[in-house]
Amino acid sequence: MVVLGIETSCDETAAAVVSDSGILSDVVYTQTVHEAYRGVVPELAARAHAEKITAVTREALARAGVERPDAICATTGPGLIGALLVGATFARSLALGWGLPFVAVNHLEGHLLSPLLERPAPSFPFLGLVVSGGHTTLYLARALGEYEALASTVDDAAGEAYDKVARALSLGYPGGPLIDRLAATGDASAVTLPRPKLKGSDDLSFSGLKTAVRQRVESGLYRREDVAASFQEAVVDVLMDRVMRAVERTGVTQVALAGGVAANSALRARVVTLPGVTAFVPARSRCTDNGAMIANAGRLRLLAGQRDPLNTPVRPNWPLERL
Numbered sequence: 001m002v003v004l005g006i007e008t009s010c011d012e013t014a015a016a017v018v019s020d021s022g023i024l025s026d027v028v029y030t031q032t033v034h035e036a037y038r039g040v041v042p043e044l045a046a047r048a049h050a051e052k053i054t055a056v057t058r059e060a061l062a063r064a065g066v067e068r069p070d071a072i073c074a075t076t077g078p079g080l081i082g083a084l085l086v087g088a089t090f091a092r093s094l095a096l097g098w099g100l101p102f103v104a105v106n107h108l109e110g111h112l113l114s115p116l117l118e119r120p121a122p123s124f125p126f127l128g129l130v131v132s133g134g135h136t137t138l139y140l141a142r143a144l145g146e147y148e149a150l151a152s153t154v155d156d157a158a159g160e161a162y163d164k165v166a167r168a169l170s171l172g173y174p175g176g177p178l179i180d181r182l183a184a185t186g187d188a189s190a191v192t193l194p195r196p197k198l199k200g201s202d203d204l205s206f207s208g209l210k211t212a213v214r215q216r217v218e219s220g221l222y223r224r225e226d227v228a229a230s231f232q233e234a235v236v237d238v239l240m241d242r243v244m245r246a247v248e249r250t251g252v253t254q255v256a257l258a259g260g261v262a263a264n265s266a267l268r269a270r271v272v273t274l275p276g277v278t279a280f281v282p283a284r285s286r287c288t289d290n291g292a293m294i295a296n297a298g299r300l301r302l303l304a305g306q307r308d309p310l311n312t313p314v315r316p317n318w319p320l321e322r323l
Contacts, residue, residue, distance in 0.1 A: 002070045002071075004016075004061070004069040004073070006090060006291060009107045010080055010083060011083075012030050017061065018117075024064035038172070040080070046082030057090070072095045072102055075106075075110065076313070078317055109147075110293035117282075117292060127139070127255045128141050129243060131260070136158045154198065155206065158206060162179055162235075165210060176263070188226070190226040193230045194209060254280065257280070260288045260289070262282060268281050
């Protein structure tokens, strides 16, 4: 089965073709219009998607050598409503015009199942740590469509905290790669930062850590590289603590990373050292939003018999646990 997947939930316009043999093509256009604003502007994101979606999709089909796929799927949530509408409407129009099956894909499920595109790949059940600018959740994936959130952020997502700390350090946007590079030259032990923990819960909170960084910056007693290194170490410590708690709680020892922050060098290095854990670290191209993860999730659901009506609405707030 050859599946075209379209992703436009935030600021990447992406399309990919996936088949039984793997990824045939994967085209991603990352919007740069938001850099001046140091954050994603929803209206500009939707407009940029509308301008690029046709060219990106044509390129994905051309690279795959496919004139018409067997089915089409698109992200319909969660995400920015305007951005979602562009991709979902385009995909549904293609499905209608070609008379093909359509599947609405949850963006988070796309991330969670993206490690299945790698070799070696985890098998169910596995723990999936989805860490990005908008989401930070540790899931227990028992089977396709059977997911339990074991720990979630109650405020800032990890990627969002990276962006805010980068802004405090006057580094630019997006903050993740900039802090990652700067941290490599710093001394984490030179700056003491907290490891936030909520009483009686495994949920995560990065707001206090972000505030501690801001207070240190306002004091003037710091080197940017040391603050970046300490902040990054604190984030990774907190995430790995929750992973090990989940391993002990569930007995599941397969752990897969996903999401934009999964490209972080410190996180990637740490997860493979966890005792008793088999870690699955994706290629960096699989971490940021992409069409291949959407095509993969859609293909698995098509094989399970799912077909969605063309009037399926977008859902900007679509929890993975309510598929």
